[in-house]
Amino acid sequence: xxxxxxxxxxxxxxxxxxxxxxxxxxxxxxxxxxxxxxxxxxxxxxxxxxxxxxxxxxxxxxxxxxxxxxxxxxxxxxxxxxxxxxxxxxxxxxxxxxxxxxxxxxxxxxxxx
Amino acid sequence: xxxxxxxxxxxxxxxxxxxxxxxxxxxxxxxxxxxxxxxxxxxxxxxxxxxxxxxxxxxxxxxxxxxxxxxxxxxxxxxxxxxxxxxxxxxxxxxxxxxxxxxxxxxxxxxxxxx
Numbered sequence: 001x002x003x004x005x006x007x008x009x010x011x012x013x014x015x016x017x018x019x020x021x022x023x024x025x026x027x028x029x030x031x032x033x034x035x036x037x038x039x040x041x042x043x044x045x046x047x048x049x050x051x052x053x054x055x056x057x058x059x060x061x062x063x064x065x066x067x068x069x070x071x072x073x074x075x076x077x078x079x080x081x082x083x084x085x086x087x088x089x090x091x092x093x094x095x096x097x098x099x100x101x102x103x104x105x106x107x108x109x110x111x112x113x
Numbered sequence: 114x115x116x117x118x119x120x121x122x123x124x125x126x127x128x129x130x131x132x133x134x135x136x137x138x139x140x141x142x143x144x145x146x147x148x149x150x151x152x153x154x155x156x157x158x159x160x161x162x163x164x165x166x167x168x169x170x171x172x173x174x175x176x177x178x179x180x181x182x183x184x185x186x187x188x189x190x191x192x193x194x195x196x197x198x199x200x201x202x203x204x205x206x207x208x209x210x211x212x213x214x215x216x217x218x219x220x221x222x223x224x225x226x227x228x
Contacts, residue, residue: 033215042117042204042218043158056215089156093216101148102208102216104158 002026004105006092012111013082021077021108025094032075033102034067035091043091049075082112115140115207119219126195127227133180134190134222136205143167144210147181147188152221153201161203164188166210195226 005024013019025032031050035043045059049069057067064082069075079086089109093102116139126132138147149161164172164181171179176196180189192199205219 035215040220042206042220043216044218045215048215059215091158093158101146101160101163103160104150106155106157109156 004092004094004103006090006105006108008108009106010109010111012113014113015082015084017082017112019079019082019110021079021090021110023075023077023092023105025073025075025092026103027073029094029096029103030072031095031097031102032069033093033095034075034077035093037089037091037107039088046077046090079110082110084112086110087112115142115145115209115217117205117207117217117219119203119205119222121222122220123223123225125225125227126192128195128197130195131191131193132195132224134192134203134205134224136188136190136219138186138188138205138207140186140207140209142209142211146208146210147179148206148208148216149177149179149188149190150204150206150218151199151201152204153198158204162190192224197226197228200224200226 007022034046037043047057052072064080067077089107091107093104095102145166147164151159162174176193202221204221206216
């Protein structure tokens with residue numbers, strides 16, 4: 001079956017602009033996660049959805065970051081007033097349940113100029 | 114809070130040889146899962162192997178096996194008969210069994226397989 005997909009693959013934007021990153025999880029996976037990966041580092045947790053609701057958003061760095069999952073499937077990560085420090089690879093993962101592991105998409109590389 | 118430590122930033126191995134990547138973790142929980150993920154230059158994170166903490170038997174997936182030492186909080190990955198396609202970043206990760214919680218990753222080990 002289809003894996004986790006993310007669009008766009010790459011996004012270049014200017015400082016101060018607004019961006020949206022999209023994640024389409026594996027069908028039937030109720031849990032969806034967003035991570036951010038900086039160069040040379042492991043992924044860092046941003047936010048986790050169980051169904052439509054954000055079960056844990058403690059990893060969001062500040063109020064410029066927001067994510068939604070209105071119908072319990074596709075999720076959008078939104079970043080307002082982007083800063084150069086937001087440049088990273090944003091990874092999305094989905095999971096049917098905790099112990100089965102999380103399945104990752106290919107990521108979106110965000111570059112803020 | 115849980116932490117995961119990978120003390121080897123880079124490693125290399127000759128093709129067909131065996132290599133072991135180290136991982137230690139810290140947690141106060143008794144039930145949890147551990148994973149190794151592979152991230153090649155394409156940046157797609159690929160699940161390599163998983164271990165359930167309550168199982169004493171070490172997990173094995175083809176050429177990949179783990180040495181899970183629960184008391185020592187150690188979870189190393191052994192790759193046998195290394196292949197050029199194994200060249201990638203390898204991340205060790207921890208997840209609590211308390212629900213659909215996020216993975217906690219180590220900083221990774223960059224493995225190069227040399228022909």
